[in-house]
Amino acid sequence: MSSNPVQNNFQELIHQEWESTRTINAWRKWYTKMIPHLAPLTEILIAGANIKPGARVLDLASGSGEPALTIAKMLAPTGQIIATDFSSDMLAIAEENAQQAQINNIQFQTADVHELPFENQSFDVVTSRLGIMYFWDCQKALSEIKRVLKPNGTLSLIAWGAVEENGLARTLIAPFAKRKAPSPLPPNAPQPFRFAKPGSLSAELKQAAFNNIQEQTKIVPCPWPGPPEEFWHHLYEVVSPLQPFFDSFASNERQAAINEVISGFEEFFDGQVTDPTTCIVAATAMR
Numbered sequence: 001m002s003s004n005p006v007q008n009n010f011q012e013l014i015h016q017e018w019e020s021t022r023t024i025n026a027w028r029k030w031y032t033k034m035i036p037h038l039a040p041l042t043e044i045l046i047a048g049a050n051i052k053p054g055a056r057v058l059d060l061a062s063g064s065g066e067p068a069l070t071i072a073k074m075l076a077p078t079g080q081i082i083a084t085d086f087s088s089d090m091l092a093i094a095e096e097n098a099q100q101a102q103i104n105n106i107q108f109q110t111a112d113v114h115e116l117p118f119e120n121q122s123f124d125v126v127t128s129r130l131g132i133m134y135f136w137d138c139q140k141a142l143s144e145i146k147r148v149l150k151p152n153g154t155l156s157l158i159a160w161g162a163v164e165e166n167g168l169a170r171t172l173i174a175p176f177a178k179r180k181a182p183s184p185l186p187p188n189a190p191q192p193f194r195f196a197k198p199g200s201l202s203a204e205l206k207q208a209a210f211n212n213i214q215e216q217t218k219i220v221p222c223p224w225p226g227p228p229e230e231f232w233h234h235l236y237e238v239v240s241p242l243q244p245f246f247d248s249f250a251s252n253e254r255q256a257a258i259n260e261v262i263s264g265f266e267e268f269f270d271g272q273v274t275d276p277t278t279c280i281v282a283a284t285a286m287r
Contacts, residue, residue, distance in 0.1 A: 061131025161279030228265035
């Protein structure tokens with residue numbers, strides 16, 4: 001751990017949230033349906049990465065395997081990708097998924113983005129889909145990413161955008177928030193909407209001395225292949241940082257809020273797919 005007690009607290013919080021047995025089991029349970037659900041984000045991430053044939057790619061916060069497995073299939077047969085996560089249990093799921101899909105040009109390594117176990121200038125591209133928000137010391141993590149990128153190597157990132165523009169997040173959170181406001185978070189706390197403000201992610205990249213920084217806010221599909229009630233259960237189980245807030249209500253209030261969430265998602269259900277759309281921040285930069 002660092003000597004900064006605030007950063008240490010953030011680090012402990014993230015490990016508690018993402019290494020719990022409940023969270024690990026949820027990511028295994030919902031993996032198959034999460035692929036199409038987040039595929040639009042993966043497409044934008046890959047487009048920004050500008051991956052060339054034969055490239056060596058590092059994916060950070062790979063979780064149960066995506067987007068690393070999609071990138072591996074795109075890179076085959078000559079390119080390679082290393083999927084990383086600080087949770088060895090998450091990576092075990094990713095490895096199972098790779099074996100089941102018969103993907104061979106991928107390696108798995110437990111790694112903390114703040115202390116990457118790789119040589120200097122060893123990757124052409126670094127990617128992270130919805131991971132950057134949880135880096136508890138963002139500048140230290142970006143310094144490590146820059147260190148392992150080759151000269152002119154590319155970093156491609158996706159983060160959640162503003163709740164107000166995010167149909168998914170707004171429908172999920174508003175029924176709870178109108179009953180009780182979430183507790184305010186310290187500045188720079190690792191949380192899902194950390195970089196929702198336009199320009200905030202670019203500012204971090206600029207501070208870390210990256211070049212050719214580009215940032216865009218996009219409204220994109222997020223098609224869940226199932227009904228609204230299932231979509232709620234999925235979101236509750238996989239979005240670990242929000243669980244304490246959802247669980248902080250009396251049982252009758254909590255159930256009323258859940259019913260409103262499900263009713264809200266019903267507006268976006270076509271009989272097969274629930275798609276309220278979502279708002280993301282996509283950023284790219286070069287070493």
